[in-house]
Amino acid sequence: MGENGGMLALVRLRRGVVGESRRVCHLIPVPAGPVPSHLTALCGEAIFPGEAEVLDGLRGMPCHACLVESAPSGPGFLANAG
Numbered sequence: 399m400g401e402n403g404g405m406l407a408l409v410r411l412r413r414g415v416v417g418e419s420r421r422v423c424h425l426i427p428v429p430a431g432p433v434p435s436h437l438t439a440l441c442g443e444a445i446f447p448g449e450a451e452v453l454d455g456l457r458g459m460p461c462h463a464c465l466v467e468s469a470p471s472g473p474g475f476l477a478n479a480g
Contacts, residue, residue, distance in 0.1 A: 425464040440467035
């Protein structure tokens with residue numbers, strides 16, 4: 399879930415927009431109101447119209463910064479990790 403419990407979209411920059419090593423899957427909060435001029439991934443990356451494809455499921459290399467930003471905060475969430 400995105401900020402304030404909203405939906406998140408999984409998007410990946412299209413081939414040719416960036417090099418293959420930068421074509422990671424970003425998490426983007428879906429705006430509730432009017433569509434803005436660009437969307438901003440949880441990591442801060444600006445995504446402009448036509449630059450990305452919306453994915454229908456988990457695939458490809460994730461953006462690590464987006465994953466970190468999407469992790470729940472608070473004590474005990476990662477206490478038993480690894």
